[in-house]
Amino acid sequence: MKIHEYQAAQLFQKAGIPIVEGTITTTVDEAVQAASGLGYPVVLKSQVLVGGRGKAGGIKVVKSEEELHEKYAQLSQLSIKGYQVKKIYVVRAIDIRKEFYLAAIVDSANDDIVLIASSEGGVEIEETAKTNPDAIKKYYLQGDREIDAQRFAPFIRSVFDTPELQEQGQTVFAGLLKTFFDNDCSLAEINPLVIDGSGTIYAADAKINLDDNALDRHEDLAALRDMDYEEPDEIEAKEKNLSFVKLDGNVGCIVNGAGLAMATMDIVKLCGGNPANFLDVGGSSNPEKVLNALKIILRSPDVRAILINIFGGITRCDDIAAGILEARRQMDLPVPLVIRLTGTNEAEAKEMLTKEGVETFSTMREAVEKVVALAN
Amino acid sequence: MSILVNKDTKVIVQGITGRDGSFHAGQMIEYGTNVVGGVTPGKGGQEVHGRPVFNSVREAKDATGANCAIIYVPAKFAKAAIIEDLEAEMELIICISEGLPLLDMVEVRAAMRGSSSRLIGPNCPGVITPGECKVGIMPGHIHQPGPIGVVSRSGTLTYEVVYNLSREGIGQSTCVGIGGDPIIGTRFIDVLELFNKDEATQGIVMVGEIGGQDEQIAAEYIKKEISKPMVGFIAGRTAPKGKRMGHAGAIISSGDSTAEAKRAILQDAGVHVVDFPDEIPAFFQQKVS
Numbered sequence: 001m002k003i004h005e006y007q008a009a010q011l012f013q014k015a016g017i018p019i020v021e022g023t024i025t026t027t028v029d030e031a032v033q034a035a036s037g038l039g040y041p042v043v044l045k046s047q048v049l050v051g052g053r054g055k056a057g058g059i060k061v062v063k064s065e066e067e068l069h070e071k072y073a074q075l076s077q078l079s080i081k082g083y084q085v086k087k088i089y090v091v092r093a094i095d096i097r098k099e100f101y102l103a104a105i106v107d108s109a110n111d112d113i114v115l116i117a118s119s120e121g122g123v124e125i126e127e128t129a130k131t132n133p134d135a136i137k138k139y140y141l142q143g144d145r146e147i148d149a150q151r152f153a154p155f156i157r158s159v160f161d162t163p164e165l166q167e168q169g170q171t172v173f174a175g176l177l178k179t180f181f182d183n184d185c186s187l188a189e190i191n192p193l194v195i196d197g198s199g200t201i202y203a204a205d206a207k208i209n210l211d212d213n214a215l216d217r218h219e220d221l222a223a224l225r226d227m228d229y230e231e232p233d234e235i236e237a238k239e240k241n242l243s244f245v246k247l248d249g250n251v252g253c254i255v256n257g258a259g260l261a262m263a264t265m266d267i268v269k270l271c272g273g274n275p276a277n278f279l280d281v282g283g284s285s286n287p288e289k290v291l292n293a294l295k296i297i298l299r300s301p302d303v304r305a306i307l308i309n310i311f312g313g314i315t316r317c318d319d320i321a322a323g324i325l326e327a328r329r330q331m332d333l334p335v336p337l338v339i340r341l342t343g344t345n346e347a348e349a350k351e352m353l354t355k356e357g358v359e360t361f362s363t364m365r366e367a368v369e370k371v372v373a374l375a376n
Numbered sequence: 377m378s379i380l381v382n383k384d385t386k387v388i389v390q391g392i393t394g395r396d397g398s399f400h401a402g403q404m405i406e407y408g409t410n411v412v413g414g415v416t417p418g419k420g421g422q423e424v425h426g427r428p429v430f431n432s433v434r435e436a437k438d439a440t441g442a443n444c445a446i447i448y449v450p451a452k453f454a455k456a457a458i459i460e461d462l463e464a465e466m467e468l469i470i471c472i473s474e475g476l477p478l479l480d481m482v483e484v485r486a487a488m489r490g491s492s493s494r495l496i497g498p499n500c501p502g503v504i505t506p507g508e509c510k511v512g513i514m515p516g517h518i519h520q521p522g523p524i525g526v527v528s529r530s531g532t533l534t535y536e537v538v539y540n541l542s543r544e545g546i547g548q549s550t551c552v553g554i555g556g557d558p559i560i561g562t563r564f565i566d567v568l569e570l571f572n573k574d575e576a577t578q579g580i581v582m583v584g585e586i587g588g589q590d591e592q593i594a595a596e597y598i599k600k601e602i603s604k605p606m607v608g609f610i611a612g613r614t615a616p617k618g619k620r621m622g623h624a625g626a627i628i629s630s631g632d633s634t635a636e637a638k639r640a641i642l643q644d645a646g647v648h649v650v651d652f653p654d655e656i657p658a659f660f661q662q663k664v665s
Contacts, residue, residue, distance in 0.1 A: 103623070106478050108558035109589050111485035125623045143486025184479055191623060214477035216452065245616065258556065259530020259585060262611040263653070266635075269614045270651055278615070283513075311532040311539070313501070313515045342539060343515050364536065365654055 290323025495561025522547015
């Protein structure tokens with residue numbers, strides 16, 4: 001789960017990282033008040049959960065109240081990658097002398113947490129990583145939860161060139177790690193970390209991704225989810241223990257297991273069709289899940305046929321069959337269903353469906369070819 | 377021969393008194409797996425399917441001589457369950473539980489440094505050596521003994537592959553579901569090494585997915601070390617682009633983790649990459665006895 005810059009900045013501050021002073025606002029009056037407290041010039045930063053905000057014109061420096069009115073109105077009209085700007089973070093403008101890049105991330109290939117830093121910060125950091133990889137410094141925690149002073153010393157010296165900066169940098173890294181562990185982050189990034197004219201370090205941006213699997217133990221963080229960035233159908237699916245992602249094709253897919261669900265979409269495409277969605281009913285499916293899945297998929301007017309592809313393991317084919325029959329009783333299905341059932345209790349399921357005149361297939365290929373022919 | 381589990385494997389079930397643990401313990405026993413007991417803290421002394429329940433892994437191991445543990449506990453208790461196994465020096469740990477927090481797995485991997493235990497999973501279907509031992513949740517009846525090793529990041533997609541092999545009369549030496557999480561105990565390359573050394577395994581199927589770099593790392597190994605015939609399948613060619621992990625994700629990942637990139641790199645390593653799971657048996661038909 002992603003959280004906004006101002007929320008991430010608050011978590012950084014709580015962990016002892018110096019941040020640029022600021023206030024989150026939703027109206028120009030709030031912004032005027034915030035700016036007069038901070039003193040002009042201030043920076044208006046659009047809060048959106050998508051990248052490329054700066055390039056899209058979502059950040060403006062303003063030098064006066066008059067200019068603030070004008071720019072605030074502009075930003076409030078702005079939509080970045082399809083997302084309307086609804087909140088604007090008003091921060092003090094800093095006299096930036098130098099920019100650094102700092103991050104902590106789980107490096108799954110090495111089963112470890114890695115701190116990354118570069119004295120060449122800014123938006124071009126990925127380019128730097130490619131063209132001048134030596135400018136990117138890394139420190140692996142090697143399973144520890146804290147920094148090992150001896151190993152850390154050469155790392156911090158390679159990033160910051162004076163003892164004063166090294167000391168401040170160490171405080172920031174300690175705070176970054178604390179933030180990371182306290183909040184179950186999968187990523188915590190400061191880009192840029194800046195030095196002002198007086199030689200003081202600040203986090204001038206804040207980016208945090210939280211581990212969805214750990215939100216159960218952080219109720220306060222779970223509440224930060226911005227529903228503007230969630231598909232209502234996907235949220236509803238999640239509440240019903242279905243994993244659903246909407247796509248733009250016309251073949252609805254109901255599958256058990258994420259791998260098989262992806263493979264089913266791929267094969268629909270290879271057979272000349274276009275998947276309308278990814279939908280994993282998960283294990284131990286009860287009949288109601290099929291009903292819920294059909295309802296969600298059928299909301300899309302583009303869907304012209306639905307494939308139900310089940311490989312029974314924990315999932316029992318007869319449960320799925322019961323769900324299909326229940327759906328036929330409860331709703332008027334506007335599109336044909338193509339059903340493939342294999343595995344646990346397949347024979348019982350097929351008998352149930354055949355009795356009601358519903359055709360079933362045993363192999364994925366037969367079923368996919370059929371559903372694609374019906375949809376095209 | 378086979379890898380990881382066989383008829384001599386003695387299995388304890390962590391979470392045996394829970395709904396899933398109890399159900400699958402029964403299924404494993406029915407398949408012929410030597411389930412020697414279970415563990416649920418506070419429920420020692422009870423019996424499930426006629427097998428004794430213990431309060432701790434250590435107690436269960438001492439009493440039964442178990443060398444393999446399978447974990448069915450809820451995600452929030454899974455880290456502690458794995459670490460208990462590591463401390464009891466359990467040879468093989470198979471974690472079925474899904475939804476473990478990432479930092480829990482970082483901690484588990486740290487605890488595994490210097491340990492001789494092997495962890496499979498989490499979030500995996502388990503391991504089966506057909507006809508001998510099933511330690512997992514896969515439907516046993518679709519498998520049959522034979523010469524093909526199967527290793528996969530997925531659950532039901534593995535069943536699909538196995539079903540197609542068995543339908544054409546091609547059995548399996550061992551099938552290993554390594555799990556779909558970013559941090560897992562055993563990766564493709566580890567299982568490929570075991571299959572490569574195993575005389576009973578004459579061919580290998582590798583089922584990968586989009587995301588991560590494990591297929592690429594495996595490809596380097598395959599190119600250098602494996603001469604057994606291999607088939608690859610990668611799921612997720614039509615999946616929408618994954619979430620970006622800030623700039624840091626791009627900085628640490630050494631390459632492209634799309635399905636097409638993985639297919640190309642496996643092909644380059646000499647793996648026969650197929651579009652459909654039902655194309656797998658034909659490839660092996662001439663190559664294995």
